[in-house]
Amino acid sequence: MITLARIVWGITGSGDLVHGIIKTMKQLEDDANIRLTVIVSRAGEQMLRLYRVWDELNNSFSKVLKESNANVPFIAGPLQIGKYDAFVVAPLTANSTAKIAHGIADSLITNAIAQTLKGGTPVFLYPVDQGDEEVQTVGPNGEEFSIKPRRIDLENVQRLREMEGVTVMDSPFEIPNLIAALLKAE
DSSP: OOSSEEEEEEEOSOOTTHHHHHHHHHHHHHSTTEEEEEEEOHHHHHHHHHTTOHHHHHHHOSOEEEOSBTTBSOOHHHHHTTSSSEEEEEEEOHHHHHHHHTTOOOSHHHHHHHHHHHHTOOEEEEESOOOSSOEEEEOTTSOEEEEOOOHHHHHHHHHHHTSTTEEEOSOGGGHHHHHHHHHHHO
């Protein structure tokens, strides 16, 4: 049983459900048994600024690291050798989903996932483009609009579902239950 779960939470450049995702992250951080290290891709930082939650993220978490390149800040090694108990990425863009599905590791988050999977630390992903139906979403200024994932996006999510060591979540709000199960299992 883990007494203190050390979780890395990655954020890529999709704004889908970002307010609820940050709320979920803060709820997890409030748990005395969980410590989050947040890593943010370059596009993730842009998105968080557009949605006006960059400052909230930085004020809510003691360790927020932003991408300089595919290996800076150096998080892949500690993830690979088990210094963390899990790696969560939510939201995960269609672009990052495609890279991971096809073994491309050229950004901080895609490289960290590739290296993490080599070491056996569990990876939990929330790709935003999962359903075949149109989805309502909200832009940075509160505007509502519909999107429909492309077939290639859905195929890439399916590839993730078939990857050993990866759990694909249908909703980012499943994460607290997955972390709770991880705490009990260890």
